[in-house]
Amino acid sequence: MSTGVTESLITRIQKEFTTQTWVLLPIGIAISLVAAYAVNAVRVPFLYLDALGVIIIAILIGPWAAAVAGLFVNIAQGFIVNPTFWFYTPLQILFGLAAGYMAITGWFRNIQKIVVVGLVIAVISIVAGAPITVLAFGGVTGTGSDAVTGFFAATGANVWEAVIGQTIVVEPIDKITSAVLAALIVKRVPARYRPSTAAPVFSGEDKSDE
Amino acid sequence: MSYGLIRYQHRKSALHRLHPLTKLLLVGCFIVAAYIAPLTIRLGLFTLLVCASFVAKVFSTVARAAVIALLPLGIGLVVIRGLIFNAGGILFQIGPIVIFESGVRSGLQFFSILSVFVGAGLLFITVTHPRRLATALYEVGIPYKLSYVFVTALQLVPTLQERAVQIRDAQRSRGLDTSGSIRGRIRGLVALLTPLTIGALITTQTRSLALEARGFSISGPRSSIHGVTASRADWATRGLAVGGVTGMILWSVL
Numbered sequence: 198m199s200t201g202v203t204e205s206l207i208t209r210i211q212k213e214f215t216t217q218t219w220v221l222l223p224i225g226i227a228i229s230l231v232a233a234y235a236v237n238a239v240r241v242p243f244l245y246l247d248a249l250g251v252i253i254i255a256i257l258i259g260p261w262a263a264a265v266a267g268l269f270v271n272i273a274q275g276f277i278v279n280p281t282f283w284f285y286t287p288l289q290i291l292f293g294l295a296a297g298y299m300a301i302t303g304w305f306r307n308i309q310k311i312v313v314v315g316l317v318i319a320v321i322s323i324v325a326g327a328p329i330t331v332l333a334f335g336g337v338t339g340t341g342s343d344a345v346t347g348f349f350a351a352t353g354a355n356v357w358e359a360v361i362g363q364t365i366v367v368e369p370i371d372k373i374t375s376a377v378l379a380a381l382i383v384k385r386v387p388a389r390y391r392p393s394t395a396a397p398v399f400s401g402e403d404k405s406d407e
Numbered sequence: 408m409s410y411g412l413i414r415y416q417h418r419k420s421a422l423h424r425l426h427p428l429t430k431l432l433l434v435g436c437f438i439v440a441a442y443i444a445p446l447t448i449r450l451g452l453f454t455l456l457v458c459a460s461f462v463a464k465v466f467s468t469v470a471r472a473a474v475i476a477l478l479p480l481g482i483g484l485v486v487i488r489g490l491i492f493n494a495g496g497i498l499f500q501i502g503p504i505v506i507f508e509s510g511v512r513s514g515l516q517f518f519s520i521l522s523v524f525v526g527a528g529l530l531f532i533t534v535t536h537p538r539r540l541a542t543a544l545y546e547v548g549i550p551y552k553l554s555y556v557f558v559t560a561l562q563l564v565p566t567l568q569e570r571a572v573q574i575r576d577a578q579r580s581r582g583l584d585t586s587g588s589i590r591g592r593i594r595g596l597v598a599l600l601t602p603l604t605i606g607a608l609i610t611t612q613t614r615s616l617a618l619e620a621r622g623f624s625i626s627g628p629r630s631s632i633h634g635v636t637a638s639r640a641d642w643a644t645r646g647l648a649v650g651g652v653t654g655m656i657l658w659s660v661l
Contacts, residue, residue: 216624219552220614223559224607230560231567232600239592246600253604265556273560276537277413279476280528281521335517336491337483339476346483350490351504359491378597382604390609 213259217392221257225250225266226273233274242341243367244374247274248318251289252296252379256305257395260297267293284333291321296376300396307399311380315373322372323364330360342367413472416533421640422463423534427543429641430531436648437527441520443659449519456526465533472529473522480525481518488514537561542631551629563607571603 229250236246251270255263267289274282295317304310330338336356337343345366349359383391384398417423422430440452460466489498492510499506541554578598584591 214552216619217611217615219555219623220611220618221608222556223563224611226556226560227563227567228600228604228607230564231571231603234568235571235599236596239586239596241589241592241596244593244596249600253608257608265553269557269560273557273564275528276532276561277564279413279472280525280532281476281480283528334480334521335484335514336487337480339479339483343479343483343487347487347490350487354491356488356491359487374593378600381597382601385601386605386608390612 209259210261213262213394215392218258218262218394221254221392222262222266222269225254225263226269228253229266229270230274230277243345243370245340245371246375246378247271248289248292248296248372248375249379251293252314252318252375253383255293255296256300256379256383256398257392258297259301259394259396260294263293263297264290265293267291281334281339284329285326288322288326288329291325292318292372295321296379303397305376305380305383305396305398308377311376312373315376316369318376319368319372322368323361326368327357327360327364330364331356336360413468413529413532415536416465416468417536418464418534420463420534422459422530424638424640425534425644426635426637426641427535427540428547429637429644430535431540432645433648434527434531436652438524439652440655441523441527444655446516446519448655449523452523453519453526456523456530460526460530460533463530463534465530468533469526469529472533473525476525476529477518477522480521481514484514484518484521485511486514488517536633539633539635542633543635545629545631546635552623555623567603567607570606571599574602575599 227250229247232246232249236244247270248267251263251267254266268286270289271282271286296314299305299314299317304314330336336346336359338346342363346359346363349362350356354362380398383395437452437456441449444452457466460469486506489506489510490504491507492513493505493507494509496508497505498508498511537558541558545551545554575595578595583595583598586592
């Protein structure tokens with residue numbers, strides 16, 4: 198039984214990694230980085246969009262390719278912006294796996310479901326990201342979100358409560374926006390340019406039923 | 408909209424000549440040491456990084472990027488930990504907001520850790536060519552396709568940034584407002600990101616064909632124009648770094 202599951206998992210992973218996938222991966226990573234920069238330029242508070250490319254890969258290809266994209270998003274961001282991003286690498290891998298599995302099970306079919314995907318990614322970010330922020334960075338991120346952490350700190354919260362409070366405020370906004378934006382972008386990609394592995398987006402169909 | 412803050416700096420120095428994996432190991436050792444060493448050793452490590460960046464002729468690049476990365480972290484650490492960690496002694500008070508002396512001290516302590524970490528990381532990035540790093544990783548068994556993803560992603564960022572500027576200017580010339588209300592700014596963001604991403608995704612088929620024409624999927628060993636070999640200096644540096652960090656761990660445990 199377990200051998201069968203392992204074999205099916207290996208087949209699934211092998212199916213995801215075609216030449217087109219290897220070409221899409223750097224594009225997804227670069228999109229995440231450029232989106233993060235663009236959002237910084239237009240100064241929209243509590244929006245980072247650094248998971249955008251990973252979610253796009255998750256929809257277009259699947260969870261394992263998205264996990265590989267996630268692995269490299271923060272490594273590359275560390276190489277281009279500053280090395281503090283390296284510590285958050287596990288988060289992006291988890292985002293990719295979660296968004297990928299939700300994509301192949303039809304969670305990008307309508308806006309309500311996409312909001313749930315965003316919330317799931319936000320929960321991952323809160324659960325896995327807060328310990329990194331507290332233990333590796335002493336409770337700060339070096340972004341505008343620190344103002345929210347400061348607000349909670351001023352109200353008497355300890356460092357864990359302040360950071361968790363900040364992530365609860367900020368992460369759902371960012372991750373729901375990222376998931377919706379990723380779905381809208383994939384929807385607008387002409388069908389002939391979409392890989393055969395692409396999950397249905399705003400279609401009302403469930404790929405898992407096929 | 409140019410965000411390329413740090414990049415590899417081509418110079419001729421001993422640090423540039425080191426094997427990329429030696430430098431990667433050094434960064435790892437510096438990061439571990441930053442978190443476990445006492446303040447005095449941390450200051451010593453930071454001084455060593457400053458000297459190394461002078462030797463590698465990349466001081467101004469590293470210093471500029473370090474200030475941009477560390478300033479918001481430093482302010483955040485001092486303020487937030489100053490508000491939270493109360494072990495007696497008020498530094499100052501504005502109405503109900505109290506900044507504690509012990510908290511500011513704790514913030515500065517943590518700042519010294521992050522300074523070593525960020526300094527080591529930035530120095531590594533400025534003296535290590537990504538392609539040489541990818542080759543070195545392939546030679547120790549990392550699949551070449553992963554190296555391809557890493558190097559291509561780094562190369563694509565400036566290209567996509569340039570494209571983003573062109574799209575933004577084109578949208579503005581058609582009357583799109585990317586300033587003002589939050590709603591307007593989000594609309595501007597969507598108008599920018601959608602064509603940028605779709606344009607990039609459409610190129611994948613051409614890129615796939617080009618890669619296949621160059622034998623991307625063929626199995627077997629690959630050769631690289633960027634040959635990397637570890638010299639005696641590399642092995643000595645690796646031994647020194649691992650020995651130093653092991654000693655520090657034993658010292659902090661015992």
